[in-house]
Amino acid sequence: MTSAFAALDLELIAMQLFSGVALGAVFVMLALGLSIIFGMLGIVNFAHGNFFMVGAYAGVFVMERTGSFWAALLVGPLMVGALGLLVERFLIRPLAGRSPDDPLLLTFGLGYVLVEGVRILFGSDGLPFATPEELSGVADLGIGYFPIYRLFVVGVVALVLVVLWYGLERTRLGLIVRAGARDPEILRVLGIDIQRLWLWVFGLGIALAALGGVLAAPMRSVNPEMGNVVLGEAFAVTVIGGMGSLMGSVVAGLLVGIVVSMTALVAPEMASIAMFAFMALVLLIRPQGLFGKPGLGV
Amino acid sequence: MIEQGSRHGSVSRRTLVRGLAATGALAGIGMPFVARAAEPIRIGFPTPVTGPFGAEAKDQIRSAELAVKQFNEAGGLNGRMAELLVRDDKLNPGEAATRTLELIEKDKAHFIVGALSSAVQLSVNEITRSRKVLYVSISQSDTINEAKDFSRYTFHEALNPHMTTAAVAKHTFKKGTRVAYLAADYAYGHEMLRGFKRAAAAIGAETAGEILHPFGAPDYSTFMPRLRSMRPDILCICNFGRDQANSIKQANDFGLKKAARIVVPVLLHNQRLAGGADAFEGVVGASNYYWRLEETVPSAKAFNDAFRAAYANAIPTDYGAYGYTAVRSLLMAVKAAGDTDTDRVIAALEGLTYDVAKGPERYRACDHQAIQSVLITESRKKSEMQGEADLFRILEVEAGSEAALRTCDELGHRA
Numbered sequence: 001m002t003s004a005f006a007a008l009d010l011e012l013i014a015m016q017l018f019s020g021v022a023l024g025a026v027f028v029m030l031a032l033g034l035s036i037i038f039g040m041l042g043i044v045n046f047a048h049g050n051f052f053m054v055g056a057y058a059g060v061f062v063m064e065r066t067g068s069f070w071a072a073l074l075v076g077p078l079m080v081g082a083l084g085l086l087v088e089r090f091l092i093r094p095l096a097g098r099s100p101d102d103p104l105l106l107t108f109g110l111g112y113v114l115v116e117g118v119r120i121l122f123g124s125d126g127l128p129f130a131t132p133e134e135l136s137g138v139a140d141l142g143i144g145y146f147p148i149y150r151l152f153v154v155g156v157v158a159l160v161l162v163v164l165w166y167g168l169e170r171t172r173l174g175l176i177v178r179a180g181a182r183d184p185e186i187l188r189v190l191g192i193d194i195q196r197l198w199l200w201v202f203g204l205g206i207a208l209a210a211l212g213g214v215l216a217a218p219m220r221s222v223n224p225e226m227g228n229v230v231l232g233e234a235f236a237v238t239v240i241g242g243m244g245s246l247m248g249s250v251v252a253g254l255l256v257g258i259v260v261s262m263t264a265l266v267a268p269e270m271a272s273i274a275m276f277a278f279m280a281l282v283l284l285i286r287p288q289g290l291f292g293k294p295g296l297g298v
Numbered sequence: 299m300i301e302q303g304s305r306h307g308s309v310s311r312r313t314l315v316r317g318l319a320a321t322g323a324l325a326g327i328g329m330p331f332v333a334r335a336a337e338p339i340r341i342g343f344p345t346p347v348t349g350p351f352g353a354e355a356k357d358q359i360r361s362a363e364l365a366v367k368q369f370n371e372a373g374g375l376n377g378r379m380a381e382l383l384v385r386d387d388k389l390n391p392g393e394a395a396t397r398t399l400e401l402i403e404k405d406k407a408h409f410i411v412g413a414l415s416s417a418v419q420l421s422v423n424e425i426t427r428s429r430k431v432l433y434v435s436i437s438q439s440d441t442i443n444e445a446k447d448f449s450r451y452t453f454h455e456a457l458n459p460h461m462t463t464a465a466v467a468k469h470t471f472k473k474g475t476r477v478a479y480l481a482a483d484y485a486y487g488h489e490m491l492r493g494f495k496r497a498a499a500a501i502g503a504e505t506a507g508e509i510l511h512p513f514g515a516p517d518y519s520t521f522m523p524r525l526r527s528m529r530p531d532i533l534c535i536c537n538f539g540r541d542q543a544n545s546i547k548q549a550n551d552f553g554l555k556k557a558a559r560i561v562v563p564v565l566l567h568n569q570r571l572a573g574g575a576d577a578f579e580g581v582v583g584a585s586n587y588y589w590r591l592e593e594t595v596p597s598a599k600a601f602n603d604a605f606r607a608a609y610a611n612a613i614p615t616d617y618g619a620y621g622y623t624a625v626r627s628l629l630m631a632v633k634a635a636g637d638t639d640t641d642r643v644i645a646a647l648e649g650l651t652y653d654v655a656k657g658p659e660r661y662r663a664c665d666h667q668a669i670q671s672v673l674i675t676e677s678r679k680k681s682e683m684q685g686e687a688d689l690f691r692i693l694e695v696e697a698g699s700e701a702a703l704r705t706c707d708e709l710g711h712r713a
Contacts, residue, residue, distance in 0.1 A: 011527075016524075125568055126571070126573075127572065130576060136551075138552065145552065147551040222572075223350075225350065226516065229514065264520035265524060270512075271515070272515060
């Protein structure tokens with residue numbers, strides 16, 4: 001009897017760890033775009049969660065017209081990414097050279113505009129978004145059951161990470177991007193159009209937020225306020241990992257997922273707070289975050 | 299600058315005086331009746347327009363406005379019109395208290411109706427009780443019935459967790475049934491949980507385990523392994539609004555529905571829409587109102603028809619209906635009382651039996667709880683839906699009865 005209990009508990013803990021990693025993958029997805037934009041442009045994007053929400057709605061929009069989840073997954077983020085390009089060109093860029101608070105305030109206000117815009121276009125009620133047929137159902141992992149769709153999300157996040165890593169570390173464009181993050185002045189002297197680079201990096205960051213939104217749509221209900229919680233989560237992960245560090249986002253995202261999941265096992269009502277308690281703890285020991293450079297200020 | 303300012307000031311003041319005089323004269327000549335008509339009957343309506351219960355709040359407002367419109371079209375109180383003053387309480391007890399105070403002090407509201415969260419309504423009740431203003435609450439709560447929170451100014455039109463959970467448990471729990479609970483960690487979740495466990499004890503059902511989740515959590519995946527390991531026959535999910543749609547959807551994704559039946563205290567129309575038919579299929583819960591009640595209850599038919607006519611063929615929802623039943627019963631009492639005097643309206647409400655949407659209802663004397671029917675509904679399978687709005691099947695209508703409530707003694711009311 002006791003041994004059966006122990007086996008069950010071990011399985012439960014293993015399952016809980018796995019849930020934490022899977023949840024962490026979602027957090028990584030949320031933090032990536034935020035981190036890329038901060039690392040390159042030095043902009044704290046307060047509308048990040050709302051772009052995530054707009055991404056989910058873009059997914060619904062495409063899904064309704066094409067009936068294909070795959071089209072939604074591809075076209076949705078592209079649409080929102082294009083919106084990101086417009087935002088950078090016409091709203092962010094004119095603020096260049098002004099106080100770093102200005103883009104922060106701008107994105108803060110933009111977040112409200114996005115929420116209201118979606119309320120006007122799609123209503124304030126939530127919309128349903130069914131799990132795609134081919135990805136629904138549960139898989140037996142040996143230690144317990146897990147939704148196939150969530151396994152798919154983990155796969156997509158891993159794929160995005162590989163592509164990003166390859167693009168940044170192994171291509172000429174990646175070299176320019178990395179150089180731009182370190183010293184934009186020199187890059188400009190070398191005759192590289194840094195403005196255009198910033199434009200595309202911002203667009204990429206927004207498209208990643210939107211991809212997160214489309215991926216989340218079948219797991220959560222799609223509603224205008226769904227980005228608010230996400231913004232807090234994305235910030236916590238980015239701050240823990242170190243603002244602007246991609247590696248930091250990945251490690252912190254997974255860690256936060258595990259912390260939340262393990263807390264849910266022992267003290268479920270504390271699950272949300274655990275993330276921020278963990279953040280406070282990390283910041284006490286390493287104010288710059290796990291992978292952040294000290295003294296990096298906006 | 300100063301000179302200019304003062305000149306502007308005097309001009310606008312003069313204009314204002316002239317304007318006032320003109321309006322007065324016009325009213326005196328053209329509309330003697332309106333000019334003499336007394337001030338409107340003002341009903342303050344705090345409700346969480348923004349936030350996770352926004353969809354339910356919006357329906358409450360539409361239904362409450364319909365009740366006001368019907369009252370006014372029927373001539374009001376001898377020509378005295380009613381008006382609804384909607385305020386966003388942002389689902390925050392502090393915000394609700396401020397808005398309610400404003401409604402009473404600044405807007406001179408005669409009555410307060412509304413609030414959509416158990417914690418928020420208690421905060422509204424604090425204010426109305428201390429200001430001696432009549433308040434009709436339309437959010438589920440047990441504590442508001444109890445002597446320590448109750449006052450003679452407090453009316454509770456909504457169902458309460460005790461009657462809701464007892465009705466659901468009666469239809470789903472059996473002796474020996476293993477029930478696992480997932481409840482939101484705030485007043486609503488706690489009260490529903492308490493209600494179910496009390497009902498379970500009476501029936502002989504077992505508690506397999508319970509998990510409290512943070513209010514407003516978007517992801518429930520981390521609770522699923524433990525819920526599954528409890529091996530329940532019934533998974534009882536006690537939360538509200540978007541939490542309900544998200545948790546049911548994710549419990550379904552994790553395959554929990556294959557092993558256990560999902561039961562909720564209140565099965566919400568808007569959350570079923572947001573969660574989708576597949577995720578909600580077979581979920582059983584209670585409700586104060588469902589539009590297909592119109593097939594058996596004439597007043598439901600009349601309410602639906604009026605709602606359809608006013609709002610482009612839309613149908614009223616459960617929490618929306620509260621806005622209607624509460625405001626209509628209040629205005630019926632105002633009419634019976636003959637004016638807006640709080641004491642006379644209280645007496646009229648206490649003596650009122652009204653049937654405006656779901657069969658006869660009346661307020662019990664000791665705690666002002668509305669005695670009313672409880673619907674047990676089950677979410678339909680997609681292929682069995684007859685039209686887009688055909689979300690639920692009514693399994694049973696528990697007729698309103700005082701036996702469904704805790705006794706006045708139990709609540710601490712002295713006879």
